[in-house]
Amino acid sequence: MILASGITKRFGRTEAVSEVSFQLGAGGSLALWGSNGAGKTTLIRCLLGVIRCRGRASIGGVDVRRHGRHARALVGYVPQELAFHDDARLGAAMMFFARLRGLPAGRAAESLDAVGLSGHERKRVRDLSGGMKQRLALAVALLSDPPLIILDEPTSNLDAAGRGEVVETLLRLRSAGKTLLFASHRPDEVVSLADRVLVMERGRLFRDTTPGELWPTTKPVQLVRLYLTMASEADAAEALREAGHAVHLNGHGLCVAVARDRKAEPIATLARRRIEVRDIEVLEDVQIPEAAR
Amino acid sequence: MRGPTVYRTAGAIVLSLLSARGARGQAAPPEPRPVAEVRALIDAAGAGEVVRVPAGVYQGNLIVSKPVTLDGGAGAVFDGLGEGTVIEVRAEGVTIRGCTVRASGADVTSEPAGVRVLAGSATIESNIIEDTLFGVDLREAPDSVVRGNTITGKELEPGRRGDGVRLWWSHNCVIEGNTVRGVRDMVFWYSENLRLTRNTVTDSRYGLHFMYSHDTTLEDNRLSHNSVGVYLMYSHRISLIGNSMLNNRGASGYGVGLKDCDDIVIRRNALLANRVGVYVDNSPSSIGSSGLFESNTIAFNEIGLLATPNTHENVFTGNAFIENEEGAATHGRGRLASNAFARAGVGNYWSDYAGFDLDADGIGDLAHEPRSLFGAMLANEPNLRLFVHSPAQQAIEFTGRALPELRPESVLVDPSPLALPPTIGTAAAGPGADGVRMAVVAAVLLSMAGACVLGMGIERGLPAAKSGGRS
Amino acid sequence: MSTAHAHAGPDTFPAAPSLLGGIGRFALREFRDALASKWFLLYTIAFTVLAVGVSFLSLSGIGSHGFAGFGRTAAGLLNLIMLVVPLMALTAGAGSIAGERERGTLLYLLAQPVSRTQVLLGKYLGLAIALVCSLCIGFGVSAGMLAWRTGGVGVGSYAMLVGLTALLALAMLSVGVLISVTSRRTAVATGAALFAWLTLVFLSDLGLMAGSVLFKLRVQEIFGLASANPLQSFKMAVIVSMNASLDVLGPVGAYASHTLGGALPLVLTASLVTWATVPLAAAVVLFARRGSV
The missing domain is CATH 3.30.70.100 (Alpha-Beta Plaits)
Structure with a gap:
């Protein structure tokens, strides 16, 4: 599902990601582990084609740099914290993202319902709690039922209950056969969700291992x-x-x-x-x- | 509002097609005849008799040397075939009426004309004169009448055209109701005591041009789209009353231009949308003479009043200076201080007057002293006129007002400016039915905006999900 | 990776939206955001009030004559347009990308199956429609007032004025968007937009005036330099459409009218169209080549 080779990204003189290569098969679940500044977020952005980098990345066989739009059509992306126009209403925001992917309005409603947000369509994004925002982000990510979900520390701003909900949803997605790639700094999440861990340090791929080896x-x-x-x-x-x-x-x-x-x-x-x-x-x-x- | 050139050109073409067809349709005998046939008719007639010329085209040049009335009955066409003067009048008291005269020569040195009059008391009336170098040329032909003719010049570049009507040493003539288009000037040399009324001159160089011609009244003439409307030079005691000068904006571009003229009276004229409304060059020039500008509407010109710095002894009263880009200016440095901008406590209306009239007596409580820094700059650097109508110009004017050391002297002082524009009975083109069409424009614009806002700006609600459960 | 293809073939993947579809979605969202925003309302009201005020003044000036030349008050409308419209368009454009970048929403949008070009062009289009709507309201109301008072402005010239003003707005918006793409923060973008406004509206004209006096520039040089400024081009095009000639503008205008003749409106419009397209194209290229978000 993901093929990355020699991904390198420099910001000025610092190398945020250097020479990272890995593969992730369909149905796999991969965690990116490392401290803040280790390059997890940058790597995710490179994989999404949101920022330009050296090296090659493809998603589902689609080259990210040359056909970024089509590659991203295969991905549902959940950021650390949903950043969308604060004034936008939840329903309108969902409609926008549904239309952007060429989906009918009904799909937007279904997706909201799936994360338990139906009934909140008139609420503004500004008024949502952190947990609801992440559920909205999940709803957007799942709109088109993409085969790959990429999450960048999806629970870092949530309380214990919120974390539990997100993890539960992700477990469900795993069992439904989705491929997961996520950054996290919580051992419990990594252990319960990932079958493989990439440990990153100062932009480099430090270890390609499993949760079991990392926490014996x-x-x-x-x-x-x-x-x-x-x-x-x-x-x-x-x-x-x-x-x-x-x-x-x-x-x-x-x-x-x-x-x-x-x-x-x-x-x-x-x-x-x-x-x-x-x-x-x-x-x-x-x-x-x-x-x- | 003046339409784009395209429309006017199209209109001119349509008109010329129509007139050409009309001339052909009225009388088009199969064969043109030699003009000698008409000469024979004249020879056969007695002095003072009316010679009725049968409809038809007569080719060649005709000389009339007997006092007869030549009546073309609107069907006779005299065609000079592009050579010489078409009709030349050599006897006193000749009348030429109802003829079409066309195709004179074009050689400027011999000055060929449609009708040339070399003797007095002639009447040239209701003729159509077209494609001639000069139209009607009166040389030493006093006491003549030129009335109701339509004169169109040759399609030449302006510099090579002749005059539509020219008077040379011809006193006491009446020139009225003529329509002249596409010529050089309608010009008057050394001719006095004329009456010039209701003539229309368009698309020419100078509409009415006076050279050393005195004691004349010009009334109700209409001069538009010429380089200059009325240009008086070295001519004295002339009154311009109730004329309109519109859109004269050629290289000179004056509605009225005065050069070394004494005792001119300019009253109740409409001077609209010219480059310069009134141009005064050293007038009056003699000691003891003056100039009077009274109750004119001077509006929408680039410069309302432009004068050479030595101009003095003119009186301006009761005029309305409306929306001119510059109200008054001088050529180069200098002021108009030696002229009076009020008479007996009555000044002029200035649409850019910045004062007020608290006592409501119709006279502004402060004097009108326009000071324009940009105007002062323009006087020295005419190229800067490119920047008028722009915020940069406003910035310069603002600087001029804010910084007293930069503030230029006022060009003129009107001690009693009028608070309201005087009502002046001059004819001016009305807007017509623009109101309705403007309403349509308003409706179209607003509904476009409305359609956008309503059609795209309103979010459609999200349909309820099937289960519709609240969390 | 081969398993990924086996798992889900390309035809079962959700497709990315078409190029134009994506632009349309962003345009629509931008337009709605503009309608809901304060700047749009404020500018529309300000422009309408000023346009109606100037039209009313010009009517009272003409009085019973019913003969309108290109006098001071018509010039007032021009002055108003040249001040307000570039300000509206430049600041609106400047906020477009920089605003999203600063709020962090740009990243999330770019992670969707859309290209950067789609985002940029969509935002441009949406803002353009909003601006034109705003102008239509202002001009529409003032046209209504002119009609009610049986005004003197020719319908054709008025329509030309509206059209040319819209073109000017597009040109300035295009410059604003270019500024936005190159600025990291909204404040910087707005500052740059204000400086661009000051330059185009005042400084370049004043500089050209000084230059033409100091260096005794010839008329063709002055005309060439002036018509490079979109505001001067706009002004000259409006005057040509009302007067059929530029002799109003002194020797330089007369030179332009005589040498270019019928091509003059085309040359001036071409200058505006160039300003509307080239900065936008540059913005598209710069935005697409930008390494980071």
Whole structure:
């Protein structure tokens, strides 16, 4: 379904994505794993043909650069947060996207209904909650029943309930045979949805692996947020990754997934590198589903 | 409103086709005859008798040297075959009436004409004179009448045309009701005490042109689409009353031009949409003489009044200066300060007057002193006229008002400007039934916008999904 | 990858919308957005009020004469158009792409099965229709008032004025869109649009005036330089359509009328059409070649 070879994207002097190549067969589910700035979002935009890059990408055999319009017709895209005209009403927005894909109005209504948003047609996009926005984005992505769904951290702005709904929908899509490509920084999502993980770091493809290899433990994992000085965050993330931790940076500190009984380990690792930790915060339990392994 | 050239040209073609057909249809004998036949008729007639010329085309040049009335009965055609003067009058008291005279020679040096009159008391009346270099040429032919003729010049470039009507040393003549088109001038040399009324001159160089011709009244003439409407030169004591000068915008482009003329009276004329409404060049020129401009409508011209800087002793009163691009200006630097823009407390109406009339006596409470920085620039750099009607011009005018050191002197001072335009009984073209058609334009535009807004601007609602469940 | 093709052949894939269909969808959305926006309402009201006011003034000036030349108040309408219409069109165009980019909605639109050219041309078309509608309302109301007062402006000239003004709006919109494509932020685009307005409306004319005086430019040089400015071309075309000649504009206008004769309206209209098409084409190329969103 996706064929990418040598995808490289530079922004000025920094290489956001460099020489990334991979394939994804139909019906597969691939997660992009990496910290913020690792190049996940840029890679997704390259695959969609929204930004120009070097290398070749094709979707369903359609070259993205030369026939971007037709390639994107095979994709439903869900962004981190739906950005559509705030003043637009939900019904009108759906109609616009349906017509854009040459679909009848009835399809728009069905799609809204499928994500449980029917009855909200008169609401403006501005007035939707985060969860409803993501459901709307899903509804738009599923309008034409495309074979491939690409999601860029679809749950990062949602609360636990919202995340659950989205994950549930995606599981349903997987079982319906859709191909999934998604970026995430939540181990539980990756474990429950993906059968393959591309670990990215500073634009490079670091590992092509599976969730089981990435998180071999069955023990419950906890997310710990470490507060560091700004300057040391990048060094800290690297040190923790070298020590085998799953790390991501999100601007409010550095989150590490650790086994419940090993919460001090990251701090010790950092202490060995003489990186000072100002504060820690234990976030929530993350249950890695048995079935995913 | 003047239509595009295309329409006027098309109209002219249609008219000429119609007139050509009319002439042919009325009298088209199978054979043209030599003009000697007419000469024989004249020879046979006694002095003072009426010679009725049978309908037909008579070819060649005719000389009339006996005081007779030559009546063409609207069917006789004198065709000069493009050689010399078609009819030459050499006796006093000759009348030529109801003839069509055409195809004189075209050689400028010999000045061939349709009808040339070399003796006095002639009457040239109700003729059609076409395709001649000069139309009616009166040389030393005093006490003559030229009335109701239609004169069309040769299709030549303006510089090579002759005059439609020319008077040379011919006093006391009456020139009235003639329609002249496509000639050089209707010109008057050294001819005094004329009466010029109800003539129409179009598409020529100077509509009415006076050279050293004095003591004449021009009334109710209509001069349009010429280079200049009326051009008076070195001619004194002339009155222009109730004439209209429209769209005279050639190289000079004056409605009325005065050069070295004394004691001119210009009253109740309509000077509309000319390049320059009134052009005054050193008039009056003699000590003790003056010029009077009273109750004229001077509107929609590029410049209402243009004068050379030495112009003085003119009086302007009761005129309406309406919507001229520039109300008044001088050639080069200088002002019109030595002229009076009010007489006995009555000034002129200026549509760009910026004052007010609080006491409601019909006279503005502030003097009218137009100061235009852009106008001052134009006087020195005529090429800048390209930029009129643009925001840049407004910016310059604004700068002129805002910065006193840049503000030019006012060209003129009208101490008692009129608060309302005076009602002047001059004839001007009305708009006709434009109102209805304008309403149609309004309806079309609004319904177009309405159709767009209603047809595309309104979102159709989303049909309810089959299950229609709320979350 | 071969499995992908086996899974779903191209004919079962939903198709991307046709080129024109996509443009039409975006045009319609842009038009509706414009109708709902404040600028459209504001400009329409302002233009209508000013146009009616100027027409009314010109009527009272003509009074009982019923003879209209190209006097000060007709020039007032021209001045009004030359000030307001470029401002409307330039700012509307400038906001088009930069606005979407800044709100983050552009990315989402481009991730749909549409090409950048479709998005750009669609937005241009929608804004063009909105602008022409706005002008039609202003001119329509003032024509109604002229009709009611049995006005003196010729119907043909008035229609020409409307047509040429619409063409001027398209030309300025095209410049605005080009500015928008090259600007990252709306504020920058709007600033650039205002500068372009100032340049076209005032600075270039004032500069040309100064140049023609200082360097003693010949009439043909002045005419050539002036007709390169779309606003001067517009003004000259309007005057030609009303007066059949440019001798109103002094030696330079007389030169243009005499040398170009019947071709003059074509030359002036060609200048406007060039301004309406070339910047738009440049915008399409730049937008398509842009590496990022």
